[in-house]
Amino acid sequence: MAIPSEAVRVRYAPSPTGDFHVGGARTALFNYLFARHHGGRFVLRIEDTDQKRYNPEALNWLLRGLRYLGLDWDEGPETGGEYGPYVQTQRLEIYREHTRRLLESGRAYRCFCTPERLEAVSRELQEKGQNPGYDRFCRKLDPEEAAVRAARGEAHTVRFRMAESGEITVHDLIRGDITFQNANLQDTVLMKSDGIPTYHLANVVDDRLMKISHILRGDEWVNSLPLHVHLYRALGWEPPVMAHLPLILNPTGKGKMSKRESRAPDGRVMPVFVRRFEEMGYLPEAMINYLALLGWSFDDRTEIMSRQELIERFSLERVNASPAVWNYEKLDHLNGYYIRQLPVTELAERLLPFLRAAGFEADREKVLKVAPLIQERITTLSDAPAVANFFFLEELPPYDAAELVPAKGDAGMARIALEKAREALAAAGFTQAELEAALRSAAGDLKIKPGQMFQPIRVAVCGRKAAPPLFETLEVLGRETCLKRIDEAIRKLQS
RNA sequence: GGCGCUAUCGUCUAACGGUUAGGACGGAGCCCUCUCAAGGCUCAAAUACGGGUUCGAUUCCCGUUAGCGCUACCA
Numbered sequence: 001m002a003i004p005s006e007a008v009r010v011r012y013a014p015s016p017t018g019d020f021h022v023g024g025a026r027t028a029l030f031n032y033l034f035a036r037h038h039g040g041r042f043v044l045r046i047e048d049t050d051q052k053r054y055n056p057e058a059l060n061w062l063l064r065g066l067r068y069l070g071l072d073w074d075e076g077p078e079t080g081g082e083y084g085p086y087v088q089t090q091r092l093e094i095y096r097e098h099t100r101r102l103l104e105s106g107r108a109y110r111c112f113c114t115p116e117r118l119e120a121v122s123r124e125l126q127e128k129g130q131n132p133g134y135d136r137f138c139r140k141l142d143p144e145e146a147a148v149r150a151a152r153g154e155a156h157t158v159r160f161r162m163a164e165s166g167e168i169t170v171h172d173l174i175r176g177d178i179t180f181q182n183a184n185l186q187d188t189v190l191m192k193s194d195g196i197p198t199y200h201l202a203n204v205v206d207d208r209l210m211k212i213s214h215i216l217r218g219d220e221w222v223n224s225l226p227l228h229v230h231l232y233r234a235l236g237w238e239p240p241v242m243a244h245l246p247l248i249l250n251p252t253g254k255g256k257m258s259k260r261e262s263r264a265p266d267g268r269v270m271p272v273f274v275r276r277f278e279e280m281g282y283l284p285e286a287m288i289n290y291l292a293l294l295g296w297s298f299d300d301r302t303e304i305m306s307r308q309e310l311i312e313r314f315s316l317e318r319v320n321a322s323p324a325v326w327n328y329e330k331l332d333h334l335n336g337y338y339i340r341q342l343p344v345t346e347l348a349e350r351l352l353p354f355l356r357a358a359g360f361e362a363d364r365e366k367v368l369k370v371a372p373l374i375q376e377r378i379t380t381l382s383d384a385p386a387v388a389n390f391f392f393l394e395e396l397p398p399y400d401a402a403e404l405v406p407a408k409g410d411a412g413m414a415r416i417a418l419e420k421a422r423e424a425l426a427a428a429g430f431t432q433a434e435l436e437a438a439l440r441s442a443a444g445d446l447k448i449k450p451g452q453m454f455q456p457i458r459v460a461v462c463g464r465k466a467a468p469p470l471f472e473t474l475e476v477l478g479r480e481t482c483l484k485r486i487d488e489a490i491r492k493l494q495s
Numbered sequence: 496g497g498c499g500c501u502a503u504c505g506u507c508u509a510a511c512g513g514u515u516a517g518g519a520c521g522g523a524g525c526c527c528u529c530u531c532a533a534g535g536c537u538c539a540a541a542u543a544c545g546g547g548u549u550c551g552a553u554u555c556c557c558g559u560u561a562g563c564g565c566u567a568c569c570a
Contacts, residue, residue, distance in 0.1 A: 013570095014570090015569080015570045017569080017570075047570065049569090049570080050569050050570060052569075053569060053570080111568090115567095115568070118567090118568085122567095126496085129496080130496095130497090131496080131497050131498085131566080132496095132497090132566075133566080157568050159568095175500070175501090178499075178500080180498075180499080181498085184497075184498055184499095185498095186566085188567095189567080189568050191568085192568040193568055194568080196568090198567090198568070198569085198570085199569070199570050200570095203570090218564095219499095219500065219501090219563090219564065220563095220564055220565065220570090221564095221565085221570090222499060222500060222564080222565080223498070223499055223500090223564075223565040223566075224565080225499090244500085246500095246501080247500090247501095247563070247564070249562090249563075251506085253505095253506085253562080253563095254562085254563090255562095255563075255564095256563070256564070290507095293507060293508080293519090294507075295507095296508095297507085297508055297509070299509070299518090300508080300509035300510075300517055300518055301509080301517075301518045301519080302518090303507090303508090303518080303519055303520090304519095320501095320507095320508080321500075321501065321502095322500090322501050322502065322563095323500090323501065323502095323562085323563060323564090324506090324507065324508090325505095325506055325507075326506090326507095327506050327507060327520065327521085329506085329520055329521055330506075330507065330519075330520045330521080331520095332520090333519085333520055333521085334520090336532095336533090340533075374532095375533090376532055376533040376534090377531065377532050377533080378532095387531095436529090439529090440529095449529095450529060451528095451529050451530080452529095453529085454529040454530075455529075455530065457529090458529075458530060458531095459530090462530095464530095464531095465530055465531075466530060466531035466532080467530065467531065468530095468531080468532085469529075469530085469531090469532095470529055470530080471529085
């Protein structure tokens with residue numbers, strides 16, 4: 001695709017009404033990748049024209065989420081830029097000016113209908129079996145007279161004077177040409193009675209003024225495409241290139257990805273907010289990689305891609321048109337993969353806050369030793385406390401003495417094995433290799449299988465059957481702790 | 496209801512008229528192995544349906560069906 005690099009300017013334009021959602025993150029990512037791929041600019045614009053749903057925390061959640069994902073914006077809040085301000089409520093005068101222009105050219109008109117009337121009209125139309133909507137009552141008002149009423153302070157909105165016939169065809173980079181009949185379109189409100197524009201006006205004006213070259217947004221916007229294009233034309237502008245991204249659907253495949261967190265049948269939390277994924281210990285590397293694969297692909301085999309590779313390979317031509325179902329298992333797989341790829345020092349560093357949050361007295365030195373032992377056993381960083389608890393706990397959580405009994409053995413065998421192990425551990429050098437040699441020979445002395453000796457020891461020191469490799473674990477734990485826990489296990493077997 | 500979008504394994508996807516329809520997640524099995532993982536190998540698993548166009552359709556066109564989205568002085 002021949003796209004002049006300097007010309008590429010894209011934006012992510014969320015509304016600060018709630019928490020930063022993965023659907024939004026995917027839209028932001030595609031914009032980011034497209035901008036970086038073409039050496040263009042990635043603009044962040046806050047569309048806060050809905051004062052009723054405004055949430056003062058939303059902006060913080062958004063910025064934090066974008067930073068966690070590493071989606072740095074070139075222009076926007078906290079960054080500035082030459083097309084600012086980047087918050088729409090700080091641009092109200094601009095929208096009013098453009099509204100005046102539309103009023104003067106006759107492409108818009110003042111509407112004095114009350115919300116009550118609007119509702120009644122819509123209901124009436126529906127009862128008559130017609131499409132609900134506005135009956136264009138104020139369209140035929142004399143503009144001069146309407147201006148006078150407005151000047152007197154009469155509450156009113158400004159509506160777009162939509163063409164009543166004909167059709168409009170819009171080209172979408174992902175979907176091709178889409179044709180709409182103008183007769184099906186509404187005289188949509190552009191300026192609300194409180195003097196704040198609706199999304200439609202603000203969006204069109206800002207994209208133009210901010211020199212946005214490509215609009216990459218979710219598929220839920222295709223139905224406002226004809227309105228927007230009419231608006232651009234009415235203002236004497238050419239619309240930017242349009243590309244509507246496929247929706248992300250719930251894991252069930254029913255409906256678009258929920259805005260609320262839910263729980264799986266097993267009680268597991270199914271996060272939908274970027275902040276929650278961060279809290280749960282999903283790596284930004286994995287999130288980015290997974291999100292990129294939702295609606296886009298590189299070829300028939302490559303799935304693991306770094307941010308740099310994604311930037312190099314991303315292209316709108318390979319974005320899918322069909323919706324994508326969210327798949328937590330696949331994300332988990334990628335997260336586990338990226339955790340395993342981390343250098344141990346890096347893993348330890350990322351693990352530290354999660355271990356401390358669990359109440360463990362975790363220091364760097366200790367975590368550095370534990371990290372390699374749990375690296376391929378966790379899928380998220382927040383799995384670490386449960387998997388590595390016995391490394392940090394002074395007292396092991398209670399476990400059933402029956403766990404100590406090895407396969408094809410009995411309590412007596414477990415006890416003998418542990419006593420023998422205790423003896424060996426008291427004497428052996430405490431390195432992985434020496435421990436293994438000592439314990440294998442101890443098992444040999446008892447004429448039992450190595451596994452029948454290792455399993456009781458494992459349960460004694462870890463408090464459970466599934467754990468990291470035994471000898472490394474013993475080494476990290478140290479002689480004192482190991483002997484103490486084996487003694488406790490022997491006591492458990494006696495009682 | 497109206498309008499719009501979409502349609503390949505359960506899921507994410509590859510194929511840009513000619514392939515034994517490929518890969519990944521998940522599932523099953525085997526191997527490795529001190530448990531659990533990780534890793535390796537193998538297997539099962541798809542072109543929604545009906546018409547066209549074409550020598551030939553997963554691919555292009557139309558219809559049906561289904562799913563989803565929008566239908567506010569919300570974005």
